[in-house]
Amino acid sequence: MLEIKELATAYGKIEALKGVSLQAKAGEVTCLLGPNGAGKTTLMMTIAGILKPQRGSVTFEGEELVGLSPAEIVGRGLALVPENRLVFPALTVRENLMAGAFSRRDRGAVKADADRMLDRFPRLRERIGQFAGTLSGGEQQMLAVARALMSRPRLLLMDEPSVGLAPKVVAEIFGIVRQLHSEGVSIFLVEQNAHMALKVAQHFFLMEQGKVSFSGTPGQLAEDDVVQRAYLGERRAA
Amino acid sequence: MDAWLQHTLDGLLQAGPYALVGLGLTLGFGTLRRINLAYGASAMLAAYVGAWLHARYHVHPLAVLAVVLAVAVLAGAYVEWLCFPGARGIDRTRSAGTTLGTGTDAREVVALASSFAVWMQLEQLAVALLPHHLNAFPSWASEREWTVLGLGLRPDRLGQLLLALALVLALSRWLQHSRGGLMWRASASQVTAAHLVGVAVPRVQRIAFLATSALAGLAACVVLVVDGQVTPMFGMWMLVKGLVAAMLGGLGSVRGVLGGALVLGLAEAYAQALGGALARDATAWALLMVVLLWRARPGAERRTAHA
Numbered sequence: 001m002l003e004i005k006e007l008a009t010a011y012g013k014i015e016a017l018k019g020v021s022l023q024a025k026a027g028e029v030t031c032l033l034g035p036n037g038a039g040k041t042t043l044m045m046t047i048a049g050i051l052k053p054q055r056g057s058v059t060f061e062g063e064e065l066v067g068l069s070p071a072e073i074v075g076r077g078l079a080l081v082p083e084n085r086l087v088f089p090a091l092t093v094r095e096n097l098m099a100g101a102f103s104r105r106d107r108g109a110v111k112a113d114a115d116r117m118l119d120r121f122p123r124l125r126e127r128i129g130q131f132a133g134t135l136s137g138g139e140q141q142m143l144a145v146a147r148a149l150m151s152r153p154r155l156l157l158m159d160e161p162s163v164g165l166a167p168k169v170v171a172e173i174f175g176i177v178r179q180l181h182s183e184g185v186s187i188f189l190v191e192q193n194a195h196m197a198l199k200v201a202q203h204f205f206l207m208e209q210g211k212v213s214f215s216g217t218p219g220q221l222a223e224d225d226v227v228q229r230a231y232l233g234e235r236r237a238a
Numbered sequence: 239m240d241a242w243l244q245h246t247l248d249g250l251l252q253a254g255p256y257a258l259v260g261l262g263l264t265l266g267f268g269t270l271r272r273i274n275l276a277y278g279a280s281a282m283l284a285a286y287v288g289a290w291l292h293a294r295y296h297v298h299p300l301a302v303l304a305v306v307l308a309v310a311v312l313a314g315a316y317v318e319w320l321c322f323p324g325a326r327g328i329d330r331t332r333s334a335g336t337t338l339g340t341g342t343d344a345r346e347v348v349a350l351a352s353s354f355a356v357w358m359q360l361e362q363l364a365v366a367l368l369p370h371h372l373n374a375f376p377s378w379a380s381e382r383e384w385t386v387l388g389l390g391l392r393p394d395r396l397g398q399l400l401l402a403l404a405l406v407l408a409l410s411r412w413l414q415h416s417r418g419g420l421m422w423r424a425s426a427s428q429v430t431a432a433h434l435v436g437v438a439v440p441r442v443q444r445i446a447f448l449a450t451s452a453l454a455g456l457a458a459c460v461v462l463v464v465d466g467q468v469t470p471m472f473g474m475w476m477l478v479k480g481l482v483a484a485m486l487g488g489l490g491s492v493r494g495v496l497g498g499a500l501v502l503g504l505a506e507a508y509a510q511a512l513g514g515a516l517a518r519d520a521t522a523w524a525l526l527m528v529v530l531l532w533r534a535r536p537g538a539e540r541r542t543a544h545a
Contacts, residue, residue, distance in 0.1 A: 050433060074436035082434060088427040091420075099424045102417075103436030147435065 001026040001186055002047075002078075002155055007056035009039075009046045016042040018210035019056065024155065024188040024203075029181050031189045031201035033221075033231060039210040040190045041083050044159045048080040049073040060155065074103040079153035083160050083190075085144040089133025093124050096132050096143055100150030110150070117146040138169035145176060149185075156180065159190045174200055194231035198222065240388060241511070247389050249500075249507030254399030255461045256499035257406060259476045260483030261492070262453035265409070268426045268490035269446040272346060275353040276317045278476030279360035280451060281458040284309035285468045286364035288459075289373040299376035303463075307455040313360060314451020318444065321352040357473065365470050377466030394464045401460060402496065405453075410492045422446060426490070482522055485529040501525075 002024040009017040016039045024030040034040045045051045047058050049070040058065040065073055079100075088096050097117055101110040118125040121142045127135060132143055141161055148156060158177070162170040174196045181187060181200065191197040197204070204221045206214035214224060221227050259278075266274050288306040291297040297305070380394040413419035425432040425442045432439050458476065462468050479502065486501050487494030502525060509521035 048434060050430060069438065070433035071436045071438045074434070080434050082430065086428055086431040086434070088424050088431055090427040091423060095420060095423075099420060099432075099435050099437075102421065102424075151436065 001061060002188060003057075003059045004043075004047070005057045005059075007043070007046060007053050007058065009042050009051050009053045011042075015054075016210055017046065017053070017056075020207070020210070020212055022205045022212055022215065024186065026154075026186050027184060028202040029177065029187045029189060029200050030203045030205070031191055031197045032205045032207055033191060033194055033197065033227070034207035035192070037209075038207045040207055041159055043207070044080060044082070044157055044190060047073075047157060048078065071103065074151055074153075077152075077154035078157060079148035079151045079155075080157040081141075081144045081148045081159065081161060083163065085137075085140040087132040087135070087140050087143050087147070090131060092129050092131055093127050093135070093143060094129065096147050097124075097150055100147035103151050113150055113152070117149060121146050137165050138172065141165065141169070141173055142176070145173075149180075153185075155186045155188060157188050157190075160192060161189070162191065162193045162196060170196060192231075194221075194227065244389050245507045245511045246504065247391065249504035251392070251395040251399050252503035252507060253496070253499040254395065254397075254402040255457070255464075256479050256483040256502050257402035257496045258398070258457035258460055259454070259480035260487065260495040260499055261402075261405060261409070261480075262450040262457065263477075263480045264484040264487065264490055264492065264495045265453065266447065266450040267484065268492075269422065269443055269450075270322060271426070272322065272349050273353075273481070274317060274321070274447075274450075275350065275477065276313075276321065276356040276360060277450075277454055277480065278473035278478075279357040279364075280313035280317060281310050281454040281476055282468070282470075282473030283313050283360045283364045284455050285375065285458045285462055285472060286367050286373065289375050289468050290367050292376055293368070293374055299378070299463075302376050303459045306459050307452055310455025310458065311448055311451045314448055314454070317353060317356050317451075318447040321349050321356055322447065357477075361470065361473055364473075371469055373468050375462040375466055375468045378463040379466050380464075398460055398464065402499070406492055406496045413492060478522060478526065482526045482529070485533070486525065489533075 004023070005021050007017050007020045008015060020039070020043060022030075022032070032040055032043070042051060046053050047065065049065065049068055049072070053066055056066070060076055060078060063076060065076065065078075068076070088099060091099065094114065097114045098110065101107075101113065104110060118128065123139055124143055124146060127139060132140060135143060145158070145161070161173050161177070165173065170193065177187060177189065177200050189197065189201060198218050198221070201218065204214070204216055204218065205212050206221075206224075206227060214221070214227065216224070263274070263277055266272075266277065284306045287309045288302040291305060292299070292302050378394065380392050382393075384391045384393060413423060421432075421437050421442055424435065425437055425439050425446075429439060432442075454476070457480075458472070462472075483498040483502050484495050485498065487496065487498030502522065505521050505525060506518045510518040
């Protein structure tokens, strides 16, 4: 579904992605793990068209995305839930939802979809007229997910949806990821919380210093010594 | 007592022109988060071209107004191309902090400085076209004055205020209730998120800039047809009065600019009554200084963002 080959992105002379290659399959939750500064957010921003890569390719359902504008990429069926949510703070919850459907032409169905989102996230319905900047972190995360879903994406990109949230809210967010997956939404998830990611993802990649250093199933991930030490905080007995 | 009521009425009426000149500035800042210092000069150049056509070729007043609007938009396009290229969405070759439109960076300083340089350039161009200090502009000034409850009321000044009110309400309604208005507000609220939901941010920002230039041209027309003349001070007048009205109204707020214009108009009217023309002009500068200090106080940005 999504295939990334030898992708390199730099900030001036500093290369943040040094030839990243990975794939995300349709119908799966694919998870990218990695420490701070590994280049995970840079990768997501490059896929979404916000950052321009120096070389490499990003293909989605066989179509090259490099060189397209962010608006064109949304139109192709990808939606990113960015790190730190990035809701529109000065717009209400309803306006944030409607903004998520800017790329759609079937305007008649947009309102019905917004109502469905409010059924899915009842707390957003309670806050419908409130400015998004006044919501709690968990509510903003739900709004960011709902806003992304309003574009009816075929692949949902999620950049560290658990960051900065209380454990109870993190569990709620991962519950939403599981539910979306069960409804057939393909998800490419960036996370540092390996414990939670192991419960939802079918394939893992590990990224360190701008390169992919591991690719495997949850079972293989759990067996990997480096991952054990760095992300699961334990070492299995030999 | 009647004299003070008359000063109050004069101040309220003066809010019309101030709201009109502040509207473009506040919309421009709301969209790009940058002050266009060449705002007044663009309108002044447009007004000078109109005055030149009027004086030299006796062009019909309506055609003069159309030319002023067109030249204001062209001058705005020139300013946007020269001074605000970095503000057009995202610079996808730069580091994340600047790329994602967060924080202050060198491009903001360059935009401010270059718009100042273009201000000077446009003013010189206008003065080269018409070197006299006073230049006739097509005049539709009212020759009579109504008396309402013993107070003098000029219909042309009332017309300016009503036009400002209508424009503010129409723009406000469009921003709140239309898809285009939502795109505009989304781009102003969180530029990276606007990209991510599929807004063609560079196009929205370019249209917004040209729309603010057209508003500047319209404001110039509405003010000058009552004054009947244009001078080299007109660009500076538009920038200062517009800036004070926009900042008093909470820079970026369309309805706020009307409130800011009312405060400025009333403050100036009372100052003039007490201390003459010098006190009136000093009041505008003093208000600008107070607003700048108020906005620069610690924590002000956070509070504004939640307002």
